[in-house]
Amino acid sequence: MYGETNWSLRPGRPDDIEAIAELRAVVMRDDLVRLGRYDEHRVRQRLRDGFSPRHTSVVEVDGGFAGCVTMRPYEDGEGLYLEHFYLTPGAQGRGLGTAVLRELLARADEAAAPVRLVVLQGSAARRLYEREGFTYESEDPVDVLLVRAPRVPTGPRPAGRTLRGRLRPADGR
Template identity: 65%
Template sequence: MADWELRPASVADLEGVAELRAVVLRPDLERLGRYDEHRVRQRLRDGFAPAHTWMIEVGGALTGCVALRPAMDAYWLEHFYLAPDRQGRGVGSAVLSRLLERCDREDAVVRLNVLRGSSALRLYERHGFTVETEDEVDVFMVRAPFSTREPAPDSVNLARSR
């Protein structure tokens, strides 16, 4: 995995993130018959909150972004995009692990939505997210804080065998 860094986002990052979103989401949105080149960028512009967003850089170059927005009963993981040439190399998993560790320290629930059929579903499932609901376009997922989750069956058996 490449060395990566998170830096706070600023208003100046808006257009770069909007373009990254359009590139990353295009295949899934086209598959779902929902791609609109203006709307995909505008939805990001309408919801961009630099105060809750981090830019992901590898070697000093913009590679992605992620937002963790506080809500009343949880955090919402949003705008998690990695450049296609950086996907599948462990960066996304490492970034997600760091954010979820923070949420676990705060004993916080994390929610997200992802496009149906997206390969990102597997990433989220590996990190403890489960499907809460879904519609024709989105899958809504939730992850309980580590302290309140049931241990995996193998961990229970291992603990009993000691």
């Protein structure tokens, strides 16, 4: 369907807020409805209230908007907090989420920083995070807190590495 696709991360900008708020509403709708927590206004407003262009990266595929992710310092200063990691439905299921997450985790490992995140109860995204080394820390009826300890880098990253990658085709080949 898409063939080989280039992806990149670019710094977030204040004018990205509405596209990201809308993406959040689309991507989280089914899980929030299942949990009895979907509110058409609140799902967007929670993103707007906490949006930080400084800590947000926009995921682009072939130069177009494909998602976003925020990585900010954790409240206690001990590590990083990953949030607002959303991909457009058309960008899902092709390895993009794994590629972006691995890039962010490599950065965290270089800084020897643990990474925490919250995933909704029953969300399919939890499998991705657990495959990449996140483990259970705590939960409530709606959210599950996961943490990943930093890993010792196995060698230096190539000099001049850019935040670009190749996705596998939509048919998995």
